[in-house]
Amino acid sequence: MLLVIVAGGTIVIALSANLPAAFGYLPSLGLAETGFEAFRDLVHTPKIGWSMMLSLWTALASTALSYLLAMALLGVVFASRQYGGAAAVVGNALLAVPHTAVALAAAFLIAPSGLLTRLASGIFGFDGPPSFSAPGDPAGFSLILGLTLKETPFLFVLGLTALRSLAARDLMDQARSLGYSSYRSFVLVVAPLVHRQVKIGTFIVLAFGVGATEQALILGPTIGPPLSVRLAEWFQDPDLAKRTTLAAGSLVLVGLVGAALLAWQAMLWLAGVFLRRRAMSGQRKGILEHGLFIGAWTGFGAAAFAILGLAVLAFSSFAGPWRFPALLPDSLSMSVWQSQATLFATPLANTIVIAAIVSSVALTSALLALETTRTRPALRTLLTILLLGALIIPEPSLVFGLSIVMIALRVDATIFAVVWAHLLFALPYAWLLLTSADRAIDPRPIFAARTLGAGPLETFLRIRLPLLAPALLTAGFLAAIISVGLYLPTLVAGAGRIGTLTTEGVAMAQGDRRVAGAFSLLLTLVPLLLLGLAAATRRLFANSGITP
Amino acid sequence: MTDTNGLHVWRAKARVGTRLLYDNISFDVDPGEILSIVGYSGWGKSTLLRFIAGVLDPSVVADGEIHLAGRRIDMLRPESRAVGIVFQSAALFPHMTVSENLLFSLRGKSDRKDRLKSALSEIGLENVSDAYPATLSGGEQARVALMRALLAQPRALLLDEPFSSLDASLRGEVRRLTFDLVRSRAIPTLLVTHDTEDANSAAGRVIHLASGGDHSVVDGFGTVSGLAP
Numbered sequence: 001m002l003l004v005i006v007a008g009g010t011i012v013i014a015l016s017a018n019l020p021a022a023f024g025y026l027p028s029l030g031l032a033e034t035g036f037e038a039f040r041d042l043v044h045t046p047k048i049g050w051s052m053m054l055s056l057w058t059a060l061a062s063t064a065l066s067y068l069l070a071m072a073l074l075g076v077v078f079a080s081r082q083y084g085g086a087a088a089v090v091g092n093a094l095l096a097v098p099h100t101a102v103a104l105a106a107a108f109l110i111a112p113s114g115l116l117t118r119l120a121s122g123i124f125g126f127d128g129p130p131s132f133s134a135p136g137d138p139a140g141f142s143l144i145l146g147l148t149l150k151e152t153p154f155l156f157v158l159g160l161t162a163l164r165s166l167a168a169r170d171l172m173d174q175a176r177s178l179g180y181s182s183y184r185s186f187v188l189v190v191a192p193l194v195h196r197q198v199k200i201g202t203f204i205v206l207a208f209g210v211g212a213t214e215q216a217l218i219l220g221p222t223i224g225p226p227l228s229v230r231l232a233e234w235f236q237d238p239d240l241a242k243r244t245t246l247a248a249g250s251l252v253l254v255g256l257v258g259a260a261l262l263a264w265q266a267m268l269w270l271a272g273v274f275l276r277r278r279a280m281s282g283q284r285k286g287i288l289e290h291g292l293f294i295g296a297w298t299g300f301g302a303a304a305f306a307i308l309g310l311a312v313l314a315f316s317s318f319a320g321p322w323r324f325p326a327l328l329p330d331s332l333s334m335s336v337w338q339s340q341a342t343l344f345a346t347p348l349a350n351t352i353v354i355a356a357i358v359s360s361v362a363l364t365s366a367l368l369a370l371e372t373t374r375t376r377p378a379l380r381t382l383l384t385i386l387l388l389g390a391l392i393i394p395e396p397s398l399v400f401g402l403s404i405v406m407i408a409l410r411v412d413a414t415i416f417a418v419v420w421a422h423l424l425f426a427l428p429y430a431w432l433l434l435t436s437a438d439r440a441i442d443p444r445p446i447f448a449a450r451t452l453g454a455g456p457l458e459t460f461l462r463i464r465l466p467l468l469a470p471a472l473l474t475a476g477f478l479a480a481i482i483s484v485g486l487y488l489p490t491l492v493a494g495a496g497r498i499g500t501l502t503t504e505g506v507a508m509a510q511g512d513r514r515v516a517g518a519f520s521l522l523l524t525l526v527p528l529l530l531l532g533l534a535a536a537t538r539r540l541f542a543n544s545g546i547t548p
Numbered sequence: 549m550t551d552t553n554g555l556h557v558w559r560a561k562a563r564v565g566t567r568l569l570y571d572n573i574s575f576d577v578d579p580g581e582i583l584s585i586v587g588y589s590g591w592g593k594s595t596l597l598r599f600i601a602g603v604l605d606p607s608v609v610a611d612g613e614i615h616l617a618g619r620r621i622d623m624l625r626p627e628s629r630a631v632g633i634v635f636q637s638a639a640l641f642p643h644m645t646v647s648e649n650l651l652f653s654l655r656g657k658s659d660r661k662d663r664l665k666s667a668l669s670e671i672g673l674e675n676v677s678d679a680y681p682a683t684l685s686g687g688e689q690a691r692v693a694l695m696r697a698l699l700a701q702p703r704a705l706l707l708d709e710p711f712s713s714l715d716a717s718l719r720g721e722v723r724r725l726t727f728d729l730v731r732s733r734a735i736p737t738l739l740v741t742h743d744t745e746d747a748n749s750a751a752g753r754v755i756h757l758a759s760g761g762d763h764s765v766v767d768g769f770g771t772v773s774g775l776a777p
Contacts, residue, residue: 177633179700193643
C-alpha cells in the first residue's frame with residue numbers, strides 16, 4: 001500500500017507539479033506571479049513549432065522503423081526454427097547498452113570524419129572530410145537512426161518473449177500446410193498475435209522518442225533542436241524565470257506524446273486493415289514476404305552497424321593520432337586512460353553506487369508490493385497502471401516536474417534525489433518482471449506447504465522466495481542496468497553536480513573523440529557485465545532445477 | 549504403390565539426438581481411404597505426420613521417401629506439398645473469426661463468398677460465422693479446423709488426434725462429419741490416434757505401431773480387431 005502511495009504519488013505529483021509552475025507559480029524559486037507568461041514565452045521562442053514537429057516526426061519515424069525491423073527480425077528468426085537463442089543473446093546485449101553509448105557510436109560512424117566516410121574515401125579517392133551535417137542534420141535523420149538502433153532490440157526482445165508464450169509454432173505450421181510460405185505465414189498469422197503483446201512496448205518506445213534527450217543532444221540538430229533539448233537548455237538557463245517556460249514546455253511535451261500516440265494508433269489501424277485484406281484475399285504470394293526479408297536484413301545490418309560503432313569507438317580510446325582518411329590510427333596509446341583516469345573514476349564510482357542503491361530499493365519495494373497486493377488484485381492492477389504511466393509519460397515532463405518537488409523539499413542535488421528519480425524508471429521494469437515471474441509459479445507446492453502446516457511467513461521464506469529468487473536477481477540486475485543508462489533524471493535530480501558515466505559521456509560528445517570513446521566503452525561494459533552476471537545467475541538456478 | 553493418386557510413404561525413420569523414434573515404416577493410402585495409425589503416446593505418431601507435412605522440429609532428424617499423386621514431395625517445402633493437417637489443438641487463428649479462418653484457406657479469387665457460405669453450411673456453423681475461436685465449443689473448433697484444411701484443396705489430409713480433446717458425446721458426431729467430408733472428396737487421409745474407437749469408426753486399414761526394442765516399428769496392418777502382418 002505504501003509503495004502504491006509513494007510510487008503513484010511521485011508520478012502524479014511530479015507530473016502535476018508542472019501545472020502551477022507553467023502558470024508562473026513556483027514559490028520555491030521565489031516566483032508567485034501567476035499568468036500565461038510562460039506559454040507566451042514558449043510560443044515566441046524562435047523555431048519552437050519546428051522543434052515540436054521534429055520531436056513528433058523523429059519519434060514516429062523511429063518507432064515505426066524499430067517496430068518494422070523488430071518484427072521482420074522476429075519473422076526470419078522464428079521461421080528459421082533455430083537461431084532464436086543466439087538472436088536473444090545479441091538482442092539483450094544491445095538492449096543493455098545505454099542510449100548514450102549507442103548515440104556516441106552512431107555519431108562516430110556517420111560524422112564527416114567518421115569511419116564510413118573514411119571507408120568511402122578509399123573507394124572514391126577524396127582526401128579531406130566531406131562537408132555535410134551529420135550528426136545534427138536539420139531533419140533529424142541522424143536522431144532517427146540513433147533511436148532506431150536502440151529501440152529495435154527492445155521491441156525484438158519483447159517480441160521473443162511474446163513468441164514463447166504463444167502457441168505460435170502450431171499456427172505457423174498450420175498456415176504453411178494451407179499453402180503459405182513461412183514469411184507470409186508469420187506476417188499474416190503470427191505477427192498480429194505478437195503485436196497484441198508488444199503494443200504497450202511500442203507506446204513506451206514512442207513516448208521515449210518524443211522525450212529523448214541524450215540521443216537528441218548527441219545526434220539531433222543544434223539549431224531548431226527537438227523540444228526535449230529545448231527543455232534541457234531552459235533547465236540549465238541561469239534565468240530562473242525560464243523554469244516556468246520549462247514547466248509549460250513539459251506540459252506541451254505530454255500533449256505531443258498524446259498526439260503521437262493517436263497518430264501511431266492510426267498508422268497501426270491502417271496497417272491492420274491492409275494485412276487483414278491480404279489475409280482474406282487467399283493469395284499465397286505477394287510483396288509481404290519480400291518486405292519481411294528486406295526488413296530482416298536491414299535489421300541485421302542495423303545491429304551490425306551498432307556493434308561496429310561501439311567497437312570502433314571503444315578502439316578509438318586506445319588510439320594515438322588518427323588522421324583522416326586513415327582507417328587505422330598511426331599508433332596505439334593508453335594516454336587517454338592514463339591522463340584522464342581521475343576524470344573517469346568519480347563518474348564510474350557514482351554510477352556503480354547509484355545503480356546498487358536503485359537496484360536494492362527497487363527490488364525490496366517490488367517484492368514487498370508483490371506480497372502485500374497478493375490478496376488485493378485491484379490494488380495490484382492500480383499499481384501496475386501507475387508504474388506503466390511513468391514509462392508512457394515523456395521522461396522530461398516527469399523529471400522536470402519531480403525537480404520542482406525536490407527543490408521544494410530541499411533534497412535536490414543529492415544522491416537521494418538521483419536515486420528517487422532513477423526509481424521512477426527502474427521500478428516499473430522490476431515490477432513487471434517480478435509480477436510476470438510470480439504468475440508463472442506453479443501454486444501447488446505452495447498449497448502443499450500450507451496443508452503440511454507451514455504458516456504464511458514460513459511458506460513465503462521456504463517455498464515462494466526460493467522459487468522467485470531467479471526472477472528477483474534478474475529484476476535487480478535489470479534495475480541496475482536501467483539506472484546506469486539514465487541521463488536526464490541524473491542530470492536534473494543531481495542538478496548537474498552528480499556526474500555519472502552517462503552525464504559525462506554526453507558532455508564529452510562534442511569534445512575529444514578518444515575521451516568520448518573511453519566513456520562509451522565504460523558505459524557499454526558496465527551494463528554488459530551486469531547482464532552477464534544476470535545470465536550466469538539464471539544458469540545457476542536452472543541447474544538447480546528452479547526455472548527462472 | 550496401389551494408386552498413383554494416393555500417398556506413399558517409404559522407409560520412414562526419425563530420431564531425436566541418438567534416440568531412434570521409429571524406423572523402416574512404409575505404407576500407402578489410396579484416395580478416399582482413411583488409414584489409421586494407432587500406438588501409444590511418445591512412439592512418434594505425430595512426428596511421422598509432421599514429417600509428411602514437412603513441419604518437423606529441427607531437433608528431429610527424419611529420413612524416407614514420400615510420394616503424393618505421383619510426385620516425390622519429401623524434398624519440397626510444406627507449402628508446396630499440398631498436404632493438409634489438422635492438429636489436436638485445432639490451431640485456429642485466434643485473431644480471425646470463423647469466416648476469416650476459412651477465407652484465409654480458400655484458394656482462388658472467384659465466388660469466394662458463395663464458397664464460404666457453402667463451406668459453413670457443410671459444417672453447420674452458419675450461425676457462428678462471425679464468432680472468434682475462443683468463443684466456440686471444442687466440437688465447433690474441430691469442424692472449423694477440418695473445413696479450413698479441406699478448403700485449401702489438399703491432395704492428402706493428415707489428422708493428428710483431432711477428436712481426443714472432445715467430450716464423448718461430441719466425438720461421434722465430429723468423427724462422422726470428418727469421415728464423410730474426406731471420403732466425399734476422395735482424399736487419401738491418415739488418422740493418428742491412440743483411441744482404437746477412432747480407428748474402428750474410420751472402418752479402414754490400421755497400422756499398429758509397436759515397440760521394436762528402443763523404437764517404434766510397424767507391428768502389422770489390418771483392422772483394430774484382427775491384424776494381418
